[in-house]
Amino acid sequence: MIENLLQNLDTLLLIVFGISALVAAALMLVLRHPMQVAMALISTMVFLGGIYGLLGVHFIAAFQVLIYVSAVMVFMVYVIMLIDVRDPSFTRRFSTLLVPGVVGGILLLAVLAYALWHGLRAPAHTTVSFGLQQFSIAFLDEYWLHFELTSVLLVAAVVAALAVIKVTRKKHG
Amino acid sequence: MDKVQFLLLIAVALFALGLLGVIVRRNLLVMLMCMELMLNGVNLSLVTFAQQTGTAAGAVLVFLIFVVAAAEIAIAIPIVLVLVRRKRTLEADAFADLKG
Numbered sequence: 001m002i003e004n005l006l007q008n009l010d011t012l013l014l015i016v017f018g019i020s021a022l023v024a025a026a027l028m029l030v031l032r033h034p035m036q037v038a039m040a041l042i043s044t045m046v047f048l049g050g051i052y053g054l055l056g057v058h059f060i061a062a063f064q065v066l067i068y069v070s071a072v073m074v075f076m077v078y079v080i081m082l083i084d085v086r087d088p089s090f091t092r093r094f095s096t097l098l099v100p101g102v103v104g105g106i107l108l109l110a111v112l113a114y115a116l117w118h119g120l121r122a123p124a125h126t127t128v129s130f131g132l133q134q135f136s137i138a139f140l141d142e143y144w145l146h147f148e149l150t151s152v153l154l155v156a157a158v159v160a161a162l163a164v165i166k167v168t169r170k171k172h173g
Numbered sequence: 174m175d176k177v178q179f180l181l182l183i184a185v186a187l188f189a190l191g192l193l194g195v196i197v198r199r200n201l202l203v204m205l206m207c208m209e210l211m212l213n214g215v216n217l218s219l220v221t222f223a224q225q226t227g228t229a230a231g232a233v234l235v236f237l238i239f240v241v242a243a244a245e246i247a248i249a250i251p252i253v254l255v256l257v258r259r260k261r262t263l264e265a266d267a268f269a270d271l272k273g
Contacts, residue, residue, distance in 0.1 A: 011176070014176065014179070014180075015179070018179065018180065018183045021183060021187065022183060022186055022187070022190075025186075025187050025190045025191070025210055026190060028190070028194060028203075028206065028207065028210065029190065029193060029194050029197070029198070029207075034200055034202045034203055034206075034263075037202075037203050037206055038206060041206045041209060041210060044187070044210065044213065045213060048213055048216070048217055051180070051183075051217065052220055055180075055220060055221075055224050056224070057220055057223075057224070057232060060220060060232060060235055060236075063236065063239060064216075064239075067239045067242075067243060068209075068213070068239070068242070071243060072209065072242060072243055072246050075246060075247075075250065076202070076205070076206065076246065076250070079202065079250050079253070079254070080202060082254075083202075083253075083254070083257055083263065087261075087262040087263050087264055090200070092199065093198060093199065093200075094197050094198065094199065095196075095197055095198065095199040095265065095266065097196050097197060098197050100196075101193055101196035101197040102193065102197065104193075104196070105189050105190070105192060105193035105196070108189050108192065109185065109186060109189040112185040112188070112189065113182060113185060116178065116181050116182060116185060117178075130223075130227060130228070130229055130232070134229055135229045135232050135233070137229075138228075138229035138230065138233060139229070139233050139236070142233075143233045146233070146237055147237075150237055150240040150241075153240065153241070153244050154240065154243070154244055154247075156244075157243075157244035157245075157247045157248045158247065160248050161247050161248050161250075161251045164248070164251040164252055164255055165251050165254075165255070168255045168258065168259075
């Protein structure tokens with residue numbers, strides 16, 4: 001019994017993490033305060049990191065936590081603390097597009113799930129786990145140009161952020 | 174349902190939930206976070222496909238998406254701050270005059 005459980009522990013954890021990620025994502029839609037939404041999003045990301053770890057891509061799991069949870073979401077949480085505006089969007093959560101939005105979302109989910117069900121008839125390969133070495137070789141051998149281009153993108157984003165703030169400061173004196 | 178299908182179903186559901194959040198919520202910051210959720214769904218599908226085929230291309234793309242998400246937040250947050258300073262509200266409807 002215990003041995004059987006231990007053998008299936010990976011699958012069990014995968015299912016638990018997946019369902020928890022979905023529940024946290026659904027909570028994001030109904031919670032009121034942006035801080036609560038941020039906490040739900042952080043837990044979704046941590047659960048996804050757990051899934052990546054279970055799949056064997058540990059470096060992506062590490063970067064999911066390092067970049068998404070610590071960089072992006074900490075920035076987001078700071079901004080939520082910074083903007084202390086009590087406005088109607090905290091109490092009235094949903095816009096006027098609630099009904100068409102829900103219908104459209106369900107339709108999108110149905111179409112994608114249908115495509116998934118019928119498109120993946122090809123037998124799944126034996127999942128070949130690739131390690132950090134294979135990834136690094138591919139990363140710096142084939143995709144070095146993309147890697148360099150992302151640095152240009154980051155510089156552009158920083159300059160654009162500075163420009164946005166400077167323009168408004170000039171206008172307001 | 175095998176593992177790949179389960180993971181892809183979760184990825185699809187995360188993407189749909191994120192899109193739904195962008196459409197139905199009225200708070201700007203919540204809409205931004207729902208966009209991040211969509212990116213996370215795409216990341217999960219990419220990792221699953223990379224694992225299924227045993228190639229590293231999907232994982233490389235996930236890394237590039239990390240960078241794009243960081244850049245997106247770095248530019249979106251100042252814009253939100255500027256909008257809030259102008260209108261004193263986070264409600265998306267308040268910016269309807271941007272429609273032109």
